[in-house]
Amino acid sequence: MDEETKQTPNAPDGEELPAVEESLDAQTSPAAEEPPVLIPEPVREPDELPQAESPAMTKARRLARNTLIALGVILFIFFAGFLTDHFARYQPLRDSLTSEVQTLTGDLDESRQQAADLERKNESLSGSLTVANARIAELESENAGLQSDLDMAAMRIELLHTLADFNAANFALANDDISGAKVALFNTEKRIETLKPLIATVDTTLAENVSNRFALVLSALESDPESARADLGLLARNLLNVEKLIFEQ
DSSP states (O other), X not given: OOOXXXXXXXXXXXXXXXXXXXXXXXXXXXXXXXXXXXXXXXXXXOOOOOOOOOHHHHHHHHHHHHHHHHHHHHHXXXXXXXXXXXXXXXXXXXXXXXXXXXXXXXXXXXXXXXXXXXXXXXXXXXXXXXXXXXXXXHHHHHHHHHHHHHHHHHHHHHHHHHHHHHHHHHHXXXXXXXXXXXXXXXXXXXXXXXXXXXXXXXXXXXXXXXXXXXXXXXHHHHHOHHHHHHHHHXXXXXXXXXXXXXXXX
């Protein structure tokens, strides 16, 4: 289809106005885009003009600002004084305590070392003590043996003294010396009591009868000296047998 140029009839001076070219295809095309919809911005009202502050309000605001500044200065001075007092008072104390702790730690280490040394010495002394205790036990055993030998020697001496008393009394009776016989037998009764345990190791019957036999001797010294001499001889023979059986093995 050919484009047509139209003239506006009311154009001044008979001038031709430019023809409006329209595309038939544009008018009839269903796919033609619609122009974007523009949302008008709300009309903003002009800001209200700031009102001038009154002198009283300005003075109050200045006073509040100065008060805050003064309060900040006071807090700063307070904390500065607190820190200064802390470092001036507690820091030397802390240093002193730290030095004391170090000294005590050194003393503790030294004490531990001394304890270890003492423990080693104690172990050494314990070994020596064990050896000494063994030696003491050995010596005690030897001492017990020696004491037993000494006791036996003392018993043998008592037995020999008793035999000597019997012989002396027998000799006095043979010479009709009743007084001399009594003197010879003065301590014999005690010796017989001492010898009874020794005699009992050989002959318990003899140990029980020796005191009775000796009592008969004492009662017969004056009334029957010959019977007394016979009993003394019998007692002497019995004691000699005991002496041989115990000490001459």
